[in-house]
Amino acid sequence: MKSCGKGFKRTFRVTAPWTLSAAILASAAQADSILAPVGPVGAGDRIILVDALVIMLAIVVPTMAATLAFAWWYRASNTRAVYRPDFTYSGKLELLVWSIPTLVIFFLGGVIWIGSHRLDPFEPLPSKAKALEIEAISFDWKWLFIYPEQRIASVNRLMIPVGRPLHFRITSASVFNAFFVPRLGSLVYAMNGMVSQLNLEADQPGTYLGFSAMFSGDGFPDMKFDSVALPEAQFASWAAGVKGAPFDRAALGQLFKQSRAAVPYTYRGVDASLFDAVASRQLGPGEGPVSGGAP
Amino acid sequence: MLGKLGWNAIPFDQPIPLTAGAVVMLILLGILVFVIVKGWLPYLWKEWITSVDHKHIGIMYVLLGLVMLVRGFIDAIMMRSQQALAFHAQGYLPPEHYDQVFSAHGTIMVLFAAMPLVIGIMNFVVPLQLGVRDVAFPTLNSVSFWLTATGALLVNLSLVVGEFARTGWLPYPPLSELRYSPGVGVDYYLWAVQISGVGTLLTGINFVTTILKIRAPGMTYLRMPMFCWTALASCLLILAAFPVLTATLAMLTLDRYLGFHFFTNEAGGNAMMFMNLIWAWGHPEVYILVLPAFGIYSEVISTFSGKPLFGYRSMVAATLFICIVSFCTWLHHFFTMGAGGDVNAVFGITTSIIAVGTGVKMYNWLFTMYGGRIRFDTPMLWSLAFMTTFITGGLTGVLLAVPPADFVLHNSLFLVAHFHHVIVGGVVFALLAAIAYWWPKAFGFRLHEGWGRAAFWFGFVGFYVTFMPLYVVGILGMTRRLQHYDVPEWRSWILISGLGVLILIGAVICQVAQLVVSIVRKNALRDVTGDPWDGRTLEWATPSPPPVFNFAVLPQVKEAEYYWEAKRRAREAARLGKEPDYAPVEMPRNSPTGFVCAFFATVIGFALIWHIWWLMIVGLVGAYATFVVFAWRDVPEYAIPAEEVARIDRANRAARGEALTGEALA
Numbered sequence: 001m002k003s004c005g006k007g008f009k010r011t012f013r014v015t016a017p018w019t020l021s022a023a024i025l026a027s028a029a030q031a032d033s034i035l036a037p038v039g040p041v042g043a044g045d046r047i048i049l050v051d052a053l054v055i056m057l058a059i060v061v062p063t064m065a066a067t068l069a070f071a072w073w074y075r076a077s078n079t080r081a082v083y084r085p086d087f088t089y090s091g092k093l094e095l096l097v098w099s100i101p102t103l104v105i106f107f108l109g110g111v112i113w114i115g116s117h118r119l120d121p122f123e124p125l126p127s128k129a130k131a132l133e134i135e136a137i138s139f140d141w142k143w144l145f146i147y148p149e150q151r152i153a154s155v156n157r158l159m160i161p162v163g164r165p166l167h168f169r170i171t172s173a174s175v176f177n178a179f180f181v182p183r184l185g186s187l188v189y190a191m192n193g194m195v196s197q198l199n200l201e202a203d204q205p206g207t208y209l210g211f212s213a214m215f216s217g218d219g220f221p222d223m224k225f226d227s228v229a230l231p232e233a234q235f236a237s238w239a240a241g242v243k244g245a246p247f248d249r250a251a252l253g254q255l256f257k258q259s260r261a262a263v264p265y266t267y268r269g270v271d272a273s274l275f276d277a278v279a280s281r282q283l284g285p286g287e288g289p290v291s292g293g294a295p
Numbered sequence: 296m297l298g299k300l301g302w303n304a305i306p307f308d309q310p311i312p313l314t315a316g317a318v319v320m321l322i323l324l325g326i327l328v329f330v331i332v333k334g335w336l337p338y339l340w341k342e343w344i345t346s347v348d349h350k351h352i353g354i355m356y357v358l359l360g361l362v363m364l365v366r367g368f369i370d371a372i373m374m375r376s377q378q379a380l381a382f383h384a385q386g387y388l389p390p391e392h393y394d395q396v397f398s399a400h401g402t403i404m405v406l407f408a409a410m411p412l413v414i415g416i417m418n419f420v421v422p423l424q425l426g427v428r429d430v431a432f433p434t435l436n437s438v439s440f441w442l443t444a445t446g447a448l449l450v451n452l453s454l455v456v457g458e459f460a461r462t463g464w465l466p467y468p469p470l471s472e473l474r475y476s477p478g479v480g481v482d483y484y485l486w487a488v489q490i491s492g493v494g495t496l497l498t499g500i501n502f503v504t505t506i507l508k509i510r511a512p513g514m515t516y517l518r519m520p521m522f523c524w525t526a527l528a529s530c531l532l533i534l535a536a537f538p539v540l541t542a543t544l545a546m547l548t549l550d551r552y553l554g555f556h557f558f559t560n561e562a563g564g565n566a567m568m569f570m571n572l573i574w575a576w577g578h579p580e581v582y583i584l585v586l587p588a589f590g591i592y593s594e595v596i597s598t599f600s601g602k603p604l605f606g607y608r609s610m611v612a613a614t615l616f617i618c619i620v621s622f623c624t625w626l627h628h629f630f631t632m633g634a635g636g637d638v639n640a641v642f643g644i645t646t647s648i649i650a651v652g653t654g655v656k657m658y659n660w661l662f663t664m665y666g667g668r669i670r671f672d673t674p675m676l677w678s679l680a681f682m683t684t685f686i687t688g689g690l691t692g693v694l695l696a697v698p699p700a701d702f703v704l705h706n707s708l709f710l711v712a713h714f715h716h717v718i719v720g721g722v723v724f725a726l727l728a729a730i731a732y733w734w735p736k737a738f739g740f741r742l743h744e745g746w747g748r749a750a751f752w753f754g755f756v757g758f759y760v761t762f763m764p765l766y767v768v769g770i771l772g773m774t775r776r777l778q779h780y781d782v783p784e785w786r787s788w789i790l791i792s793g794l795g796v797l798i799l800i801g802a803v804i805c806q807v808a809q810l811v812v813s814i815v816r817k818n819a820l821r822d823v824t825g826d827p828w829d830g831r832t833l834e835w836a837t838p839s840p841p842p843v844f845n846f847a848v849l850p851q852v853k854e855a856e857y858y859w860e861a862k863r864r865a866r867e868a869a870r871l872g873k874e875p876d877y878a879p880v881e882m883p884r885n886s887p888t889g890f891v892c893a894f895f896a897t898v899i900g901f902a903l904i905w906h907i908w909w910l911m912i913v914g915l916v917g918a919y920a921t922f923v924v925f926a927w928r929d930v931p932e933y934a935i936p937a938e939e940v941a942r943i944d945r946a947n948r949a950a951r952g953e954a955l956t957g958e959a960l961a
Contacts, residue, residue, distance in 0.1 A: 032772035032782060034703040048699040056690045059654075067661055067682045074600070076668040084666030088603045093662060097609065101654030105647050108693065112643040116698035117636035140475075175470040176566065178631060178706065182772035186702035189632050191567065192469060192560045196633045213706045215463055215776040217470055218390040285560040288474040 032182045038204045038229070040125065041185030048115040052108060059104050121186045122197045124167065131167040131199070132160070135275040138170075138177035138190040138212060140258040140286050141219030148272040152242040155255075157264035158227040161235035162205050168198040171279040173256060174286030178214035181227045187213050195279045202229035219260040226264070242266045247274070249283070256286045298906035299479065304457045309392065315369075316455035345885040347433035348843055349418050352440050354737060356415025357730065359440075363408040363447055364723075368803065370400035372796055375761075379793040381779035382786045393778040394461035395480065399450065401464025405580070406488060407447040409718065412726045413587050414443075414498050417526045420733060421502060423834035423841060424520045426511025426850040429883065431504035434925065437889030439494040439501065445893045446491025449900050453483040457904070460484040463776065465573050466547065468558035468566045473551050479904050485548050486900040492541055499533030502526060511833070513852035517611070520832045521597075521604055524611050525590030528618040532579045532586070535622065540576040543569065552903075567632065574625035582621040584718065586614060588725030589656055592678050595728050596660050598828050599675040600667030603856055606659040613659075617652040620645060630698045631705045639698040646696035653689055657682065672828070673747035677728035680755050681720060688716035691766065709769025712762045719758055727754070727806075734813075735827045739839040740820040746809035753802035761795025764788040823950040831859040838947035844882055844935060847944035848875040869959040871952050877941040881932045888925040892918055 037043045074081050117123075124131065135146040136158075146153040158181070160166055170179050172190040179198065180187035188196040190212075202208075211224035230238060245251060247267035252274055277283045306312055330336055343351055373388065373396050380386040388396065422430055430436050453459040460480040462471045471481045506527045510519070547569065549555035556562035558569045597604045604610060626634065626642035660682060669675065691713040694700050704710060727750075735741045768788040773780070813820055826835040836858045837845055854860055865871050899914035901907075 032784070034770055034772060042703070045699045045703045048697055049694065049703070052694055052697045052700060053690075056693060060686050060690050063657060063661070064683050064686055067664075067679070067686075070661060070664045071669060071679050074664055074667045074669050076601075076670050081668075082666060083601070083668050085602050087662070087666040088605050088607070090606075090662075093658075094606055094609055097606065097655050097658040097662075098651070100658075101651040104654075105644075105651055108647055108697070109644045112647065112697050113640045115700075116630075116640040116643060119699040119702065120636040120639070121631075121702065122633060122635065174560075175475055176467055180774070182703065186699070187631055187705060188702075189629070191632075193565075194567070209772065209782065211774060213774045215394075215470075215706075217475060218394060218461065220776065221390070221778045221780065281560065285469070285474075289477060 032209045034182050034185075036183060037185060038183045038206065038208065039185055039201045040203070041119065041200050042183060043185075044115075044119050045185050048111060048119065051111055055104060055108055055111070059100060119186065121188045121199065123199060125165040125199050125201055127165045127201070129164045131165040134158075134160075134166055134168050136168055136170045136179055136190065137255075137275065137278055138172045138174070138179070138216070138223070139255045140174045140217060140288075141212075141223045141260055142255070142262040143179075143210075143212075143223065143225050144255060146247075146270055146272075146275055147239065148270070148275070150239045150242075151268065151270045151272060152239060153247050153267040153270045154242075155265050155267075156225045156262050158210060158225055159235060159238055160202055160227065160229050161232045162202050162229050164201065164232060166200045166202075168200065169275065169279075170196040170198060171275070173278050173284045174288070175216045176214050177212040177216045177223065179210070180213035181208050181210035183208045184227065189214060192285055193279070193281050202227075205229050205231055219258065222261040242268050244268050247271060249274070252278070252283060256284055258287065258289060296907075298902075298908070300456075300905040300907065304479075304905075305455060306458070311388075311392070312454045319451070319454075341885065344890050345437075345887045347429075347437045347883050347885055347889075349422050349430050349433065349436060350737065350841060350845075352436050353415045353417070353419030356411045356418055356440055356443070358415075359444055359447060360408050360410075360412030360415055360726075363403050363411065365803065366451065367400050367404040367408050368799070370396050370403070372800070374400065375789075375793045375796045378777070378780075378789050381777075382783075382789075383779075383781045385779055388778070390778045391458075391461065394776075395459045397776055398460045398463050398480075398484070399453075402460075402484060402488070403447075403450060405464065405584075405718075406491060407443070407450060409584050409722055409726075410491075410495060411443055411447075413529070413584055413722070414439075414495070416591065416726065416729045416733070417498075417502060417529075417587060419737060420729075420834060421505065421523055421526050423736075423837065423845060424523050424832050425506065425509070426514055426833045426846060426852060427505070427509050428845050428849075428880070430501050431509055432501050433883045434886050434888050435497050436501055437886065438892050439497040439889075441889040441893030442494030442497075442896055443491045445896045445900065446487040446494070448897060449483060449487035449490070449904070452901070453480065453487075457483065465577065467573075468547060468550070468564075468569050469560050471547060471551075472559050474559070481547075481551065482904045485544050485551075486903055489541065489544055489548075490896050490900050492537055492544075495533060496537045496541070499530040499537065502530040503534060506530070511846075511850050511852050513850075513857075515852075517608070518852055518855045518857070520590075521593035521607070521610055521614075522587070522590035522832075524614050525586040525588075525593070528614045529583045529586045532583045532618060532621065536576045536579040536583065539572060540580075543572040543576065546572075570629050570632070571625070574628040575622075578625040578628065579621045581714075581718070582617060584722045586617065588681075588722045589614070589653075591725040591729045591732070592660060592681060593656075593663075594832065595674045595678045595732055596663050598732075598830055599670045599672060599678075600664050601670075601829070602663055602667045603831070603859075604659065605662040605665070606655075607855070609655055610659050613652040613655040617649055620649050620652065624649065624696075627696050627701070630701045643696050643698050647693045650689055650693050653685075657686060672731070673742070673744060673751055674728040674732040676748065676751045677724045677731070680751070681724045681728075684720035684724070684758075685717060688713065688720050692717060704769060706774050707769035708765040708773045708775055711775050712765035712769060715762050715765075719762070724754075727751075732828070733834075735822045736825070736834055736837075736839050736841070738817075739822060740813065740817040741822060741827055743809050743813045743816065743820065746805055746812055750802050750805035750809055753798055753805055757795050757798030757802050759795070760798055761792050764791040764795070768792075824954045825947055825951070826862075831856050833858050836861075838943065838950075842940075842943045844880040844940065847877060847880075847940045865955060866958065869955060871948055871955065874945075874948065877937045877944065879937045880935045880940055882935060883931060884933055886925065886928075888921055891921045895921065 137144045170190045172192045177190040178187050184200045188198045208227045210227040244266040246269035377386045377388045457479040546557040556564040558566045624646040627646045630639045773785045825839040895914045895918035902910035
């Protein structure tokens, strides 16, 4: 990187406007940017992303510059350029040509190895506080979040406390989906018959957009939810004051029906065994389209 | 009697597909009437439809690919305009329709535009570069092409009869299972891809056999042009990967038709296995496309730099390296499935290792230009655009191969931007370069350079304006396949991307104008020597367009770049080598087998989609009967007399001799 210096910056500006715009966005901390994380997981993902980008730019930018420079200098009309039609092999260059990418990938391989272990979504976050358990189920086309310890549940709105690790268990009641709140960090799939795990944490109060990041049918664009991070005390009082119908098998049966853009609402008196009943395929799966629709 | 087919299959309530279908049918009808009135039908039947000549089949592949490229581009225009409008609104495409559009766009672009174009170029170029008269199995080649055309026909038929899949270009179960997709859309996908997949597999067999078994005398492996090496690697990948696709789709078909449970939610089905299998094909598939593209760049950069390819053996090694490693990376398509740190890390590393192979290639092209005399004709412009574009596309690809980065970029528009970056910047640029480069060989006249440059600049700028904003909006969290959205920060980037599509429309217009202008002015653009670019490989040793037998006498290859060396010697002596002894040439007879087979394959596919079982049996019997008739043919070949061969070759030698004298005088 050092040797690149000014030339690096100049080429960067000319040849990679898109990376530049990405950099601008990072500083602007825009609404749902993954470069503006509000928790340790998102921050970890960002560090790895930026590290990998910088490692590769160190080799990509000089190569691009050399391509343009060679093409320009060796244009047929340039009489000062030396024509060397026999320059077709050079052992030293071959060695260089194979070793530069190999070394870069070696270096990057280390980043990949460390990153994918430290940021494995299934791994609990290092924290003294006990993680809050949340069970998420994707339906056609809405999200259900069950808080088994509080025995409450919420449709299409995720309430979370600030500064406390969150341990999600995620499944799907029908087709594939993916649980994703960009500013919190990593996403994982929601799959029928499987339980995925995800560990996240929010360290700033606020409302962050969440959605399904895996196409799941006609109602897919409406599979979004607000993820509201509250200070611990406010979260506790919200959890204590949740109103709504009791959540039992009958209530669950309603959710299996396809519906779009459900306005958020809550349940209390949750039967805490229902998540596992869905995940183990004892209940469900979702019904699919009622009338066949088009043939 | 007609299975599930009824009047309700025609979408009378949806004006867009209905109008589009009607317009396409009117155009087709118009062309047909025009052809009949002009009396061209017998010519088309004899010289093209029943042709087993690899050059004619190659040209038909390219034509099919270009038409499908435009169809897929129209889908792209619809998607970008829908997203431009659907901010806090529903736009003009309801989800049922929008979901079909993006599914069709992906399927058509990869399988019915890029694949036919790549295979078409291989068909036209490989036998000529190897110095032989045809591929190993000429009639099979015709069958391959027509089966691909069948697939394309079925996909387009779904526009007006029934619907296309609403599942994305890879129909992930459980969404693609009967429970969630009860319509015929997924069935159209399955049979179209299966039938064309058989065609592709046969092409793989044909070209692996051709390259391994029939090359000109003396054409050893390490004397083969780079494009032949990449075609070989690509076809080896086809042989290994396409059966996986066939098996995977067959399992999904059994689920949907016979109540099996390979991938369902019930009875122990496992949808994750579909993702594993489909990507075990899907990832090699992108290298099936991009390896021949690398071969095209190698030919173009070497020719227009006036130098042999730098580090030829390294390039061969890098090609085979990519060919093998591409089979060890598929899991990076689902890091977010939760396989754990070890598995994700291993596949992240194998994926980035591919960048070593492409990196080597990039440097070797760079050093091919070093010390060259570079001419900036359209094919070279595309190649330079590729070199500067693909390297950043590769960079974002390696970023996505880093699991923690993928955890926040998976399925986002960043991913969409990445694969368009490498497939458009890698494969499409190469195909446009290839068409400009080999067009004079195919038709005997060059393409108009001015329109070509205009198309290049519109295409190059339009590509950046379209896809770079998608990187940004992906970083802003936007996921793919959204029919509507309401995040204000995304809107402006989506609008810029829409502007890019407008520029790309300009590129398409210029490209079409180039073809029209060139055909109209073909006499002014005529090339009589057969070697307009000062080429280095054997295809430039024949007349343009090459006679049906390609080479009057098979070349006796004595060194690498044999044609270039022979040309150099001729230039030094200021005269051509001595006239060879002409002998009669035996060529395979044309055969309607491919066309008839494909007709019955279309019938079978359509019948299966609509559950018209008697029609399916009719189709199967017809296809089998075609095979039997072909197998019992009495006269497989015909002879071209030595005088005819001599006449054609002497005419070309005269033109080359004149050019040589002209050069010597200058």
